[in-house]
Amino acid sequence: xxxVTQTPKHLITATGQRVTLRCSPRSxxxxxxxxxxxxxxxxxxxxxxxxxxxxxxxxxxxxxxxQQFPDLHSELNLSSLELGDSALYFxxxxxxxxxxxxxxxxxAGTRLSVL
Amino acid sequence: DAKTTQPTSMDCAEGRAANxxxxxxxxxxxxxxxxxxxxxxxxxxxxxxxxxxNETNEMASLIITEDRKSSTLxxxxxxxRDTAVYYCIVRPPNTGNQFYFGTGTSLTVxx
Numbered sequence: 001x002x003x004v005t006q007t008p009k010h011l012i013t014a015t016g017q018r019v020t021l022r023c024s025p026r027s028x029x030x031x032x033x034x035x036x037x038x039x040x041x042x043x044x045x046x047x048x049x050x051x052x053x054x055x056x057x058x059x060x061x062x063x064x065x066x067q068q069f070p071d072l073h074s075e076l077n078l079s080s081l082e083l084g085d086s087a088l089y090f091x092x093x094x095x096x097x098x099x100x101x102x103x104x105x106x107x108a109g110t111r112l113s114v115l
Numbered sequence: 116d117a118k119t120t121q122p123t124s125m126d127c128a129e130g131r132a133a134n135x136x137x138x139x140x141x142x143x144x145x146x147x148x149x150x151x152x153x154x155x156x157x158x159x160x161x162x163x164x165x166x167x168x169n170e171t172n173e174m175a176s177l178i179i180t181e182d183r184k185s186s187t188l189x190x191x192x193x194x195x196r197d198t199a200v201y202y203c204i205v206r207p208p209n210t211g212n213q214f215y216f217g218t219g220t221s222l223t224v225x226x
Contacts, residue, residue, distance in 0.1 A: 002158065033213060043159070043202075045213030058213055090158050102206075103149075104214060106158030 003027065004107035006091050012113045018079040021110045025072055025093030031055075032074040033094075033104060034066055038087035049074055081114045088112075119203045124221040127197075133190040135220050137203030140184040146206055148179060149214065150188045152199040159202065159216070162188065193224045 003026035013019055025032050034046040036059075045058035049068035060066075063081075068074040078085060088111050092104040120138040127133040139148065149164040163170055163177045165186075170177045176189040190197055202219040 002160070004158075035213075035216075042218060043153075043216035045215070048213060056213060088156060092158075102147075103161050103164065105161060108158050109156070111156075 002105040004093050006107035006110050010111050017081050021076040023074045023091030029093035031094045033092040034076050035090045036087050083114050086114045121220045126223050127193045129226050133193040135188040135201050138185045139205045142183050142205050148186050149204045151202045154199040195224050198224045
């Protein structure tokens with residue numbers, strides 16, 4: 001158990017809908033990262049938050065957004081869903097920036113199926 | 116971040132040592148080498164990391180060549196549960212940004 005909790009584990013929805021994925025980082029970790037893993041793309045970085053502030057963006061679509069709340073949990077919002085958004089979405093956490101170790105610990109993921 | 120090259124797949128007999136190579140010829144002086152693995156659709160799992168010295172923990176050993184252009188992850192006594200995709204990642208230490216996962220090496224441990 002990595003200590004990172006993601007909910008829900010599975011999500012089935014229809015095209016055009018909006019969903020919210022939730023991540024609770026390990027106790028004390030200030031950084032949260034979101035990754036997408038689809039069959040043909042591998043693990044792709046989406047976005048990074050540190051202590052409530054956005055720090056970096058990767059290949060995140062404009063239809064997707066995220067935030068990190070004062071209690072450090074994070075939510076990834078996916079809207080106007082398309083079939084191609086079906087994927088595993090992973091959240092990871094780490095102690096924070098400026099650390100030599102920078103080890104990221106991953107949650108079990110949310111499997112999103114868009115029908 | 117430095118680019119890494121790993122073999123696409125490898126087999127290893129159960130109980131034997133699994134040696135997974137990684138080339139990172141463009142690595143910079145302050146970039147660390149990290150190894151993660153992903154067991155079928157589970158979240159990636161941290162294994163080990165190092166800068167220039169060899170490292171060992173309860174899961175594996177990491178051997179980094181003197182010129183730091185390549186490294187080898189060693190699982191000393193592979194079990195069936197070690198069947199997974201193994202990712203070698205290099206990145207500098209003082210950024211909080213993402214890991215770039217390549218295609219990794221798919222290791223199959225054979226009974």
